[in-house]
Amino acid sequence: MSREEIDAYGQFATPLEAEATLSTSHDSGYGDDFSQSLECYEQYDPVVEWKARKLSLYSPVRWTPFWPMGDIDHAGFEGFEEDIYRHRLSVERKFHPVKCLSRQSEISPVLRGLLVNWVTSLCQQNVLSQSTLFLSVNIIDRVFSVIFVASDCLPLLGITSLLVAAKLEEVSPPEIADLVEGMTYTRASVKELEQLVLMAIKFDLMVPTSLFFLEFFAAACTATSSDADIENLRQARAFARCVLHLSLQDYDLCQFRPSLLALCMWKAAVRQIGVSDGEYYPSGIYCTRGRYDKCLSQVKSFTRALMDSYPDIFNISEKFRNLQGVD
Numbered sequence: 001m002s003r004e005e006i007d008a009y010g011q012f013a014t015p016l017e018a019e020a021t022l023s024t025s026h027d028s029g030y031g032d033d034f035s036q037s038l039e040c041y042e043q044y045d046p047v048v049e050w051k052a053r054k055l056s057l058y059s060p061v062r063w064t065p066f067w068p069m070g071d072i073d074h075a076g077f078e079g080f081e082e083d084i085y086r087h088r089l090s091v092e093r094k095f096h097p098v099k100c101l102s103r104q105s106e107i108s109p110v111l112r113g114l115l116v117n118w119v120t121s122l123c124q125q126n127v128l129s130q131s132t133l134f135l136s137v138n139i140i141d142r143v144f145s146v147i148f149v150a151s152d153c154l155p156l157l158g159i160t161s162l163l164v165a166a167k168l169e170e171v172s173p174p175e176i177a178d179l180v181e182g183m184t185y186t187r188a189s190v191k192e193l194e195q196l197v198l199m200a201i202k203f204d205l206m207v208p209t210s211l212f213f214l215e216f217f218a219a220a221c222t223a224t225s226s227d228a229d230i231e232n233l234r235q236a237r238a239f240a241r242c243v244l245h246l247s248l249q250d251y252d253l254c255q256f257r258p259s260l261l262a263l264c265m266w267k268a269a270v271r272q273i274g275v276s277d278g279e280y281y282p283s284g285i286y287c288t289r290g291r292y293d294k295c296l297s298q299v300k301s302f303t304r305a306l307m308d309s310y311p312d313i314f315n316i317s318e319k320f321r322n323l324q325g326v327d
Contacts (some may be wrong), residue, residue: 085216088208089284092258095138095207097145099255104144106151109251115140116249119158126174128166130245134209135165137248142201156185160193168205213262214244221266221277232275234321240269242317243303250302256295259285264292264299272303 101107116137123133139161143149149157159179166173176187218237225233244265247253253261263285270277307313 081216081219085213085282086284088212089259092208095142095204096257097138097141100141100144101251104149107144107149107154111151111154112140112144112251113249115154115158118155119162120245120248122158122162122179126166126178128162128174129169130211130241131209132162132165132169133245134211134248135169135205135207136162138207138209139164139197139201139205141254143197146200147196155183156189156193157197159185160190160197163190164194164197164205208258210244210258210262210265211241213259214240214265217263217266217280217282220282221270221280224278229275232273233270233277235317236266236269236273236275236277238319238321239273239314239317240265241320242313243269243299243306245320246306247299247302253298253302256298257287260287260292260295261299264296267296268299268303 101109101112119136119140120133123129123136136158140157143157143161163173163176163179176190180186180190214237218233218240222230222233222237244262247261247265256264259282263282266277266280310316
């Protein structure tokens, strides 16, 4: 990605016209009713053919503040983890948008990558969980797959998708005023778009993300490992979390199903750390050998590019050790 592209797009600050709408304190926007429509969001007609450009630069996020320690996933549901995994595996195709930019005439993989990076920074500024970030990106991609989005509306879409995800994942979602701080977007425009986003994704928010599958695979391997390998497996999990987190910007990697991508991330991580996972292969994942090899090859290439660009990637990954509240 060239410097000119970054300068041309700026810091996602191209706004809609400001409206004199005040936000109430401690309000994420529940209970509002707006009937106006946004001109920059239209249903597809006709389909626009567009050739995607590949994102060539990946920027690790800033690390302050960092993710809080959340509750242990599935706490209180011990014994049902396998059932939960199989259910989420059975519905992942429904929530996985493939080539979501193929019908966008103004959005390229580069702009999508910039948007994801910016949403990541919003998550950090508001101290939100990784689950919120992964769901936000899924919502953005699903909106891309069904609604035409003008490039100058990308920041508003990012804010709105983050707000929707936070309402599901967070105990205390951020206030709209905090999300639009320093911008000229208004509370009314965010609430307007929130309705459109929810209708576009049919109010389906219980999404099995690649983060869920990675945590399940890593936990399964750690639970059956010897005491001598546990520390290395935890290091591999932290490294896989870090790389998976950064891969959200990569449009090509996001074409793989979340379960397959998570599995390849785990395999690449244990190989990079130099620890055995006992030749672990989870049940229920059905794909051709060619598809698996292709995904693993792209994951390894992505990981090598990160390590070449950021030699301290292992130090960065240490910050991902306690994301679920336990090491």
